[in-house]
Amino acid sequence: MPLYKFIEREFLEAFFRTGSLRLGTIYDFKDIVEHGVSRGDEAEGEHHLIRGIDGTVSISKDKYEPIISEIFRVEGEGKISLCNLSVVVPRRCQDGFIFCTSSIYNEQLFRKWNKENDLDACYEIINQIGFISAINKAIKDSATFFACSNVTYTEKQIDYQTPEANLHPAFTKVKDDYSWQHEHRIVWGARGPSGPLNPWIVYVPEAIQYCRPFAFLENGVITQAQNIRKHKKEI
Incomplete structure (x- = not known):
């Protein structure tokens, strides 16, 4: 070419x-x-990846969610629930x-x-x-x-x-x-x-x-x- x-x-x-x-x-x-x-x-x-959340997604110490787990870290027995939002992370x-x-x-x-x-x-x-x-x-x-x-x-x-x-x-x-x-x-x-x-x-x-x-x-x-x-x- x-x-x-x-x-x-x-x-x-x-x-x-x-x-x-x-x-x-x-x-x-x-x-x-x-x-x-x-x-x-x-x-x-660089570019940015986005994950839109429609409804609810939960993460815990033992549950990994693409993109979301890069932003939020859970330890112990805790849990985080996210709903109706978008998460953006960079790739460089x-x-x-x-x-x-x-x-x-x-x-x-x-x-x-x-x-x-x-x-x-x-x-x-x-x-x-x-x-x-x-x-x-x-x-x-x-x-x-x-x-x-x-x-x-x-x-x-x-x-x-x-x-x-x-x-x-x-x-x-x-x-x-x-x-x-x-x-x-x-x-x-x-x-x-x-x-x-x-x-x-x-x-x-x-x-x-x-x-x-x-x-x-x-x-x-x-x-x-x-x-x-x-x-x-x-x-």
Whole structure:
């Protein structure tokens, strides 16, 4: 499956010249002042599960109830009865390094990113496995590959009985705010004990062979990279 990286043109050119890539961090993207409300998300790396109670549910020391027992603890012979309310609990992941792309390309999406963050270039990752393997090799002493997946877009509060409730929080985002992005993520964990993680510029020349410039947006006009190369050859 090809992936698409919408980016500033200067950084596209730097990648194809030196192999430079920016690995962000999950927690860093919580900073919406730094990244804006499209790239940033105050709830990055977390989601919330909800259990609604219609009627009455009781818990005791020996009776566990999903979600509810995470909030209320009963000892001895006591019992707690809850009725007609909703209980919400958070699910949060550890920080990690992250590389974000899109699982689709179309001109509408390109123009949206340009409007939101002035992104004016796009490259295609034509071999996802080769691309990830090259990065893994380059950072193997400092980080380990965790997972890659399309983001699943959910409600602000996820019903605890749905399949989405079991998803890793690094791969969920709120549907109403972010589903237009069609995001795909690659995530790595820090190797060994570490302090707070910071975004990381890595140089992976080996990754270049698995990518190609795809499109550019200038003065409101989108040009496919292959058309630019063809024009240069004709000249």
